[in-house]
Amino acid sequence: MLTLPTAHCALCMTTVEQGLAQLPGVHDARVNLTLKRVAVAADPDVTAETLIAALGRLGYEAHELDAGTLRATQTDKMGRELLMRLGVAGFAMMNIMLLSVAVWSGAEDATRIMFEWISAAIALPTVIFSGQPFFRNAVGALRAGRLGMDVPISLAILLATAMSLYETAEGGGHTYFDAAVSLTFFLLAGRYLDYRTRAVARSAAEELAALEVPRATRVVDGVETVVAIADLRPGDLVRVRPGGRMPVDGVVVEGTSELDRSLLTGESLPVWAGPAAEVSAGEVNLTGPLLVRVTAAGRDSSLHRMADLVAVAESAKNRYTTLADRAARIYAPGVHILAFSTFLFWLWFSRGDLHLALNIGVAVLIITCPCALGLAVPAVVTAASGRLFRQGLLIKEGSALERLAEVDTVVFDKTGTLTMGAPEAVDLAAQSPADVALAAGLAAASSHPLARALAAAAAAAGIAAAAVDAVHEVPGYGVEGLWQGRRVRLGRAPWVGTEPIDRTASYLEAGDGAAPRAFAFADHLRPGAEAAIAALKAQGKTVHLISGDSAGVVAELATRLGIADWMAGALPAEKAARIAALSTGGHRVLMVGDGLNDTAALTAAHVSISPASALDAARVASDMVLLGSDLTPIGEAARIARLATRRIKENFAVSALYNLIAVPLAMMGIATPLMAALAMSASSITVSLNALRLR
Amino acid sequence: MTVLAYLIPISLIIGGIGLMAFIWTIDSEQYDDPKGNASRILKPDYDDHPKK
Structure with missing residues (x-):
């Protein structure tokens, strides 16, 4: 399975x-x-790999998907x-x-009775078959001692059918078969919309997770085999190539390299790693191949422990009561009390005419039935999430839109969120062209992200790289070569013999006796970052920046984006604490972050967004995922969320209005089946159309 | 009014055929890839071996 x-x-x-x-060995595609x-x-x-390479030659980008993770989406039985x-x-x-x-237009006697019997013959099996989802949920709710939305729905459908059956047998006038069945139809439509929205979100989220195929290269007696990460045991030796992500926690046995741990800590500076250095799952190996002895794998690795913590904390978010829940909480008992008191009143008023009282009571139950209420929320959420999905924002949680609408403070993480996590050489103009040419000549020999950025920047500035002889990379330190007979080096500060400056930098020793030159790098800003922040500010929200990176880098970025509140060097727990402090201060916080160090903060926030490039644990912890690399949809999402909440409230108002007109009539006992059918269809169509305005 | 004795069963049977057709389309997984199916008819080679 490839994407x-x-x-x-x-x-x-x-x-x-x-x-x-056409490929050998392929049966069918x-x-x-x-x-x-x-x-x-x-x-x-x-x-x-062969398939991906073949597709690459055809001009299509392809990535492998993990079949195990995807299996859940395949069976769309429900x-x-x-x-x-x-x-x-x-x-x-x-x-x-x-x-x-x-019947309504005046069929009489035998014709009417025959029509009613035919209706009964169609309605009875339909209600029994199609109403099952409601009946099941209602029984479940009653067992748990609650009155959900499904109890009044089931009661109305069943009572209407039973009552009509009795009326038909007696030859009386008021049958509600049409109401019972159309109620089932409209409510099922709402259920289906709701289900589709969730299924689309779930399959997209699973696809993101399935992109990281959990495999590692195990080394046994010098022979490399590719195995699933789940099969690794502590004590195994694992080879991690440059560009690869650490699959496990472990200790380096052989090789030197630099590690990018920005996903775990937020630091943008690569960290040196050599024999005996401890590594944790989720770090990215940058320069040299490493041989790692596994100390903890799978569920025991620090990455998984963190993810498990998040899973526990997540249940707290489920405690949020959505607008629909709140409406149902008022609505369900209200309907029952209203119908029952009408029944009692008519029983007293007609001096014990059980048949008449029951008839009117059932009419009230049918007319108040939450047809529009059942459609009001799913229709709006479907329209809104469809629109955001087309713009590249995936909504994982149904209630996320409502929570987003309440947000007044936005907290951004820096590395990987506001920035791409890819460096960009800055201030090249301040260096002498000869130095730049020399550095570019050395940098061309390395695949280290800083070296590649430096070579690209030099080429962009129109400076040709100097020809350096005998260039070789010293993994974990830098690049070394011979230029005009002198040894030249480009790499880490201690290796070229200088003090590091307070920013991401690479150091050039030109071998001329002068002090080594520092080439500074800044992180590449994510496209749309400025637009998103401007949009959020325009909506009157406060924007904060909290990063685990050093103060100098964070301050520069904050000024560049116009963020007044920033905090640097924050530990994961401090990030979460800061968000908790904002929350207790009465603010509703939206957290945008991507790393493992953000997961606690993402969970603590009222609502959270992470980019698709984020670590799996961070994506799981957040309510929405940005599918592209552009940040612009965040500003748009906040606006649409507010709009969607307003539409939901409008829809509630519309259905309340219909009830306000129809219910008194039903209570007075002058409601007819035709009126019930009209009120129900009209309100359902009104709320659906109102929701469609969001598209 | 005796015409109703024919018309009602006929309308029910026609409706029933529609329902059967709908159930068949669901059972044979024809809603799994609507976009792909729309494009598939444009392929030059006739595609008579659906998904295995």
Whole structure:
């Protein structure tokens, strides 16, 4: 299973499928254009790398997806089941409506009775089949001693059907088969929308997780084998190549290199690692290959322990009561009391006419039934999250939009969030061109991120790299070579013999006896960072910057982006504490962060966003994920969240208005089945249209 | 009014056929890749071996 982010048309599909089918060992390839994935059936010896390389030659970017992580999305049984029930209810509703129209427009005697029996024959199986999701939830709620939204729904559907059946048998006039079935249909539509939104979010989130295929290279007696991370045991030897992420906690046995631990601590400066140095899972190896002895793997690694902590803390977020919950809490008992008191009143008023009293009581229950209420929230959330998804923001939690709408303070992390986590050489103009040329000549020989940035900046400034002889990389230290017979070095401060400055820098020793020159680097700003911050400020929100990086770097970035409140050198616990302090101060905080050091803060915040490049644990902890590298959608999301909450409230108002008109009529006993049908359909359609305005 | 004796069963049967067709489309997983299926008819080679 591979993901193809760039596939978009029929031609792409043909090219990919035919191209893959021509490879030896591949039996069948099938592209799913909706999910932008290709499923390949091949011999076991065909590796994902060969397939990706073949697709690369065809001009398509592809990444491997971990089949184990994805399996959950494959079986979409629940969605299909809901769709089936919805289809049956829709079929039954239209047929019964057809027959009911005849009854309403004055069919009499035998015709009317026959129509009612036919309606009953259609409605009864439909209600039993399509109403099951509601009945199941209602039974569950009652067992737990609660009155959810589903109890009044189930009661209304069942009572309406039973009452109508009795009326039909007696030959009386008031049958509500159409109401019972259309109620089921509209509410199922709401359920299905809700389910779709969640399914799309879940499959996108799982795809992100599946992109990190959990494999490692184990070394046994000098032979390298690729194994799943889950199979690693403490004491195993693991080879980690430059550019690779540490799969486990361990101790370096062989090799020297530099480690980028920005995802764990927020430091943008790479850290030196050599024999006996301790490494933790999640760090990225930059320069030289390392041989690591595993001390903790899988569930015991520091990365997993942190992720587990987050999973525990997450339950706190579930305590948030959404607008729908609050509405249901008032609504469910209200409806029951209203219907029951109407029943009692009519029982007394008509001096014991049980039949009449029951009839009116059921009419009240049907008319108040939360058709619009069941659609009001899912329709808005679907429209809003669809719109944000197209802009590259994935909403994982249903209640996240509502929480985002309440936010008044935004806290950003620096490394990897406001910045790309990729360095950019600055102030090259201040250096002498000869130095730059020499540094570029040395840098060209290395794949270290700083070296590559320096070479690229020199080329962009139009300075040709000097020809340096005998260039070789000393992993973990820098690059060394011979230039005009002198030894020249570019690398870490202690190695070239100087004191480090307070920023990310590389140091050049030109071998001319002068003090080594420092080339400073700044982190590359994420596109859209300025726009997002400006948009948030324009909406009257306070913006903070909290980073684990050193003060100099953080201060510079804060000034550049116009952020007044910043804090540097923050430990993970301090970040979370700062957010907790803001929260107790009455602020609702949105946290945007990507690293392991942010996870606690992401969990503590009222609502949280992380970029797609973030560590898995951080993505799990946050409510929304930015799919692209652009930050602009954050500002837009805050605006749409406010709009969506307003639409939800409007929808509640609309359905309340319909009830306000229809309920008194029902209580007076003059409501007819036609009125019930009209009120229900009209309010459902109104709220759906209102939600569509968000698209 | 005897015409109703024919018309009602006919309308129900036609509706039922529609419902059966809908159930069949769900069972044969035709909603899994709507975008891909829309493009697939444009392919030059006739695709008569659906997903295995």
